[in-house]
Amino acid sequence: MVHNAFLITSADVSMQLISSTRNDAPDALRETMEAKRVDFVGGMVTEAMLDVEGVAFIDPLPLEPRLNRFRRNVICLSPTLEQQFFVLAGYLGNTSGGSAHAVIRSGEAAAMADVLRRSLLTFGVSLASATLLAGGDALVDHLPVEGDVFVVGLSAGDAGAIARHVASHGGVRVFVVFSEFALLHAEFVAAFRGGAGADRVVF
The missing domain is CATH 3.40.50.2300 (Response regulator)
Incomplete structure (x- = not known):
């Protein structure tokens, strides 16, 4: 399954699509963060992606339902x-x-x-x-x-x-x-x- 998330950088508020498999999604996010500044991530995410430090997640859509747990870097706009x-x-x-x-x-x-x-x-x-x-x-x-x-x-x-x-x-x-x-x-x-x-x- 191909996993897509988007991220926005602060330099010019641009949006970029990250495509990866479900298992490779956290590594793909880390690699992108090493290559450029990433302020926040949105879209479909895996549970493992939410464990990546140094970035905020705005209204992430988990690929699997999960109970809400407080995370300082996760902002939920949609219903839990x-x-x-x-x-x-x-x-x-x-x-x-x-x-x-x-x-x-x-x-x-x-x-x-x-x-x-x-x-x-x-x-x-x-x-x-x-x-x-x-x-x-x-x-x-x-x-x-x-x-x-x-x-x-x-x-x-x-x-x-x-x-x-x-x-x-x-x-x-x-x-x-x-x-x-x-x-x-x-x-x-x-x-x-x-x-x-x-x-x-x-x-």
Whole structure:
């Protein structure tokens, strides 16, 4: 996967695109910083890039969802994962209530499930089940056939699998955090082009 981030230098406020693989992204950033002055970085970032010292990150978009942790050099303008959970939980509480399920694929899955559980409880909704997956597990295999389900930790191919699932199961509604929808926007558009089940995917 090619990773792109942009940076702006202070000399003439110019913007430059950095292209690299996911694993090489921190080194690519360091090499650029050695070649020229970099004031801040924006766009898609990996967790390892955020550990690079000597540069600020303005509204970074993580390639994988992560819980917010204070970092002096990171300025968030877009909603954090916690805030996205809260908004979706509020919508669910106002439209149907009851309970919801979660399927989370992340190294922080347990902590994310706890944050989601607390957000749901704020609006009178319980978390009926939370399926916590490792990196290589197929997410769609764990989706319920009815009810509301939050999915976190999407990767390439998941949008199509979700589209097929909601088309086959009319009683299920899928909640996707907006940051992941934004990263996989083209895939979601292609997957739901026919419109079947699109009204049951909430982000």
